[in-house]
Amino acid sequence: xxxxxxxxxxxxxxxxxxxxxxxxxxxxxxxxxxxxxxxxxxxxxxxxxxxxxxxxxxxxxxxxxxxxxxxxxxxxxxxxxxxxxxxxxxxxxxxxxxxxxxxxxxxxxxxxxxxxxxxxxxxxxxxxxxxxxxxxxxxxxxxxxxxxxxxxxxxxxxxxxxxxxxxxxxxxxxxxxxxxxxxxxxxxxxxxxxxxxxxxxxxxxxxxxxxxxxxxxxxxxxxxxxxxxxxxxxxxxxxxxxxxxxxxxxxxxxxxxxxxxxxxxxxxxxxxxxxxxxxxxxxxxxxxxxxxxxxxxxxxxxxxxxxxxxxxxxxxxxxxxxxxxxxxxxxxxxxxxxxxxxxxxxxxxxxxxxxxxxxxxxxxxx
Amino acid sequence: xxxxxxxxxxxxxxxxxxxxxxxxxxxxxxxxxxxxxxxxxxxxxxxxxxxxxxxxxxxxxxxxxxxxxxxxxxxxxxxxxxxxxxxxxxxxxxxxxxxxxxxxxxxxxxxxxxxxxxxxxxxxxxxxxxxxxxxxxxxxxxxxxxxxxxxxxxxxxxxxxxxxxxxxxxxxxxxxxxxxxxxxxxxxxxxxxxxxxxxxxxxxxxxxxxxxxxxxxxxxxxxxxxxxxxxxxxxxxxxxxxxxxxxxxxxxxxxxxxxxxxxxxxxxxxxxxxxxxxxxxxxxxxxxxxxxxxxxxxxxxxxxxxxxxxxxxxxxxxxxxxxxxxxxxxxx
Numbered sequence: 001x002x003x004x005x006x007x008x009x010x011x012x013x014x015x016x017x018x019x020x021x022x023x024x025x026x027x028x029x030x031x032x033x034x035x036x037x038x039x040x041x042x043x044x045x046x047x048x049x050x051x052x053x054x055x056x057x058x059x060x061x062x063x064x065x066x067x068x069x070x071x072x073x074x075x076x077x078x079x080x081x082x083x084x085x086x087x088x089x090x091x092x093x094x095x096x097x098x099x100x101x102x103x104x105x106x107x108x109x110x111x112x113x114x115x116x117x118x119x120x121x122x123x124x125x126x127x128x129x130x131x132x133x134x135x136x137x138x139x140x141x142x143x144x145x146x147x148x149x150x151x152x153x154x155x156x157x158x159x160x161x162x163x164x165x166x167x168x169x170x171x172x173x174x175x176x177x178x179x180x181x182x183x184x185x186x187x188x189x190x191x192x193x194x195x196x197x198x199x200x201x202x203x204x205x206x207x208x209x210x211x212x213x214x215x216x217x218x219x220x221x222x223x224x225x226x227x228x229x230x231x232x233x234x235x236x237x238x239x240x241x242x243x244x245x246x247x248x249x250x251x252x253x254x255x256x257x258x259x260x261x262x263x264x265x266x267x268x269x270x271x272x273x274x275x276x277x278x279x280x281x282x283x284x285x286x287x288x289x290x291x292x293x294x295x296x297x298x299x300x301x302x303x304x305x306x307x308x309x310x311x312x313x314x315x316x317x318x319x320x321x322x323x324x325x326x327x328x329x330x331x332x333x334x335x336x337x338x339x340x341x342x343x344x345x346x347x348x349x350x351x352x353x354x355x356x357x358x359x360x361x362x363x364x365x366x
Numbered sequence: 367x368x369x370x371x372x373x374x375x376x377x378x379x380x381x382x383x384x385x386x387x388x389x390x391x392x393x394x395x396x397x398x399x400x401x402x403x404x405x406x407x408x409x410x411x412x413x414x415x416x417x418x419x420x421x422x423x424x425x426x427x428x429x430x431x432x433x434x435x436x437x438x439x440x441x442x443x444x445x446x447x448x449x450x451x452x453x454x455x456x457x458x459x460x461x462x463x464x465x466x467x468x469x470x471x472x473x474x475x476x477x478x479x480x481x482x483x484x485x486x487x488x489x490x491x492x493x494x495x496x497x498x499x500x501x502x503x504x505x506x507x508x509x510x511x512x513x514x515x516x517x518x519x520x521x522x523x524x525x526x527x528x529x530x531x532x533x534x535x536x537x538x539x540x541x542x543x544x545x546x547x548x549x550x551x552x553x554x555x556x557x558x559x560x561x562x563x564x565x566x567x568x569x570x571x572x573x574x575x576x577x578x579x580x581x582x583x584x585x586x587x588x589x590x591x592x593x594x595x596x597x598x599x600x601x602x603x604x605x606x607x608x609x610x611x612x613x614x615x616x617x618x619x620x621x622x623x624x625x626x627x628x629x630x631x632x633x634x635x636x637x638x639x640x641x642x643x644x645x646x647x648x649x650x651x652x653x654x655x656x657x658x659x660x661x662x663x664x665x666x667x668x669x670x671x672x673x674x675x676x677x678x679x680x681x682x683x684x685x686x687x688x689x690x691x692x693x694x695x696x697x698x
Binding site: 198199201202203204205206207208210211212214215293297300301304305320323324326327329330333336339342343344346347350351 | 383386387390391394395510511513514515516518519522523525526529530625628629631632633635636639640647650651654655662665666669670672673674677
């Protein structure tokens with residue numbers, strides 16, 4: 001006799017088995033959840049940020065992160081609020097020194113009407129998640145033009161997070177198609193495609209990216225630059241995917257069930273889509289997840305050099321461009337916070353990738 | 367197949383690959399930007415010169431730009447193969463500019479490679495033999511962070527920390543004024559002092575990846591039955607470890623030399639721009655920004671040649687290390 005639990009295990013589909021194995025990977029599961037949250041924030045960032053990412057706050061240049069207070073100077077509980085800021089010029093360094101004005105108290109209001117914005121560039125709204133009214137709340141400080149770093153990081157996540165996805169789908173399309181043709185048909189086609197991937201991967205990647213990105217005209221609109229950069233990033237990434245797909249297909253097409261399908265008279269297309277694709281789709285997903293961080297890092301590097309996304313559009317790379325100057329970072333270390341966003345995102349993707357790789361391995365015990 | 371025959375095959379193939387690459391690079395750099403004559407004409411007109419159609423045509427003929435793009439490529443490629451790389455826009459011969467920087471590029475890449483393996487192999491062995499220990503978790507953590515941090519960021523962060531805590535500026539390969547001096551012990555020490563920061567930055571990502579490979583393959587090997595058998599027969603653990611599993615686990619690691627070298631050359635580009643190192647990367651960057659196309663094409667080409675040489679060296683080392691590879695790969 002087998003128990004009900006065992007029966008469920010034996011009749012579970014491949015997807016269900018993978019999901020079960022993935023759920024066991026605590027770190028990967030949590031990382032996946034956080035990533036979903038990040039993408040959600042990126043798609044709706046206008047609501048979560050207190051200011052527009054391009055607003056320059058007069059008189060608030062290079063302010064350090066605003067502390068959120070709960071008790072006033074006398075120790076009375078008020079709830080979350082910020083003090084107003086005074087500044088004076090330090091005559092030795094000619095830097096502004098900001099001090100809190102404990103007389104002026106600005107409560108933080110949630111779901112409040114704040115600075116108006118256009119949601120997705122379309123709908124005129126002014127509802128914001130939080131706002132400090134007359135006071136200024138810079139959770140991660142402000143930059144050299146008085147723009148809120150927190151708002152800018154969230155706004156930048158829309159480009160930085162999606163460029164990896166779009167780029168990966170592009171290289172996925174190229175890699176899976178060409179790798180699939182190569183592995184399934186073999187022969188001369190195989191040799192040609194494999195030689196192309198070899199030649200492309202022999203060119204040093206970042207110099208080639210720089211050369212390609214330098215072609216993109218400066219006066220192109222943001223969306224066109226965006227797609228140009230994704231295409232540039234995909235030029236090198238698809239080769240790895242194509243080789244992986246080919247290797248997997250070579251291994252699979254020798255299996256008996258493929259031979260059986262052939263003898264039964266199934267067409268090539270039917271064999272590819274009905275019998276081969278389900279076998280390596282999980283493998284593809286794993287490879288895609290692993291390829292995304294490389295794309296994100298690539299975009300950051302190009303934008304950092306001023307060759308990728310260009311202001312006024314914001315990505316994490318363009319934000320870091322402002323941190324190129326060492327004396328700037330030494331004085332205003334919060335300008336490096338976009339780096340944390342990059343590192344965290346890449347880490348999360350790596351954890352999810354690791355978890356998926358283990359989950360998709362059919363020979364791994366539950 | 368004999369080793370020399372294998373080597374000759376590899377070299378011929380490498381030359382073919384480089385020819386295709388040179389064509390790609392030529393197209394990427396030169397094609398989309400209009401031609402040099404347009405820029406010269408614009409520059410001269412900006413200075414107030416009057417340039418007729420005939421002048422323009424004469425200039426075009428002088429630079430060979432009146433010919434089809436394939437002919438242009440052919441002329442450029444044959445000149446390049448002879449070592450004649452033309453002049454940069456500032457009138458300095460390209461090969462002089464490149465020669466100044468090639469030594470630093472190669473030096474940095476080779477040292478980075480050695481440091482990568484010197485760190486990754488022992489740490490990989492340590493992590494695999496003490497799986498799930500505190501040290502293993504520590505190195506896994508460091509590895510993940512290393513993989514996730516773009517290396518130019520690491521360079522920025524290190525620059526910042528050194529500036530803040532030691533008041534040092536660590537850009538470049540020499541302290542100001544030292545580079546022009548003749549070689550001496552003091553100069554070598556100064557170089558070492560400046561070298562280790564870029565090396566750390568460049569090797570981090572590759573080391574992290576190699577540690578993971580080493581750890582994973584060694585763990586696979588340690589689970590094999592021959593290990594149990596050898597232990598049962600009374601072989602000492604340390605003796606066994608280095609004689610069989612480690613040697614086998616080194617295979618994929620040695621195999622990775624072929625692609626790690628191109629990646630080191632690629633990865634140091636941005637680091638070199640941030641740290642202002644006298645390597646090819648920053649020169650390429652400024653050449654592209656200034657639209658100095660002759661220079662940019664040549665640098666990309668030299669970097670690709672270095673990368674391909676790296677791949678061949680990797681293959682040679684691997685085939686010496688593991689003769690089975692030579693037999694398999696020799697055919698294709």
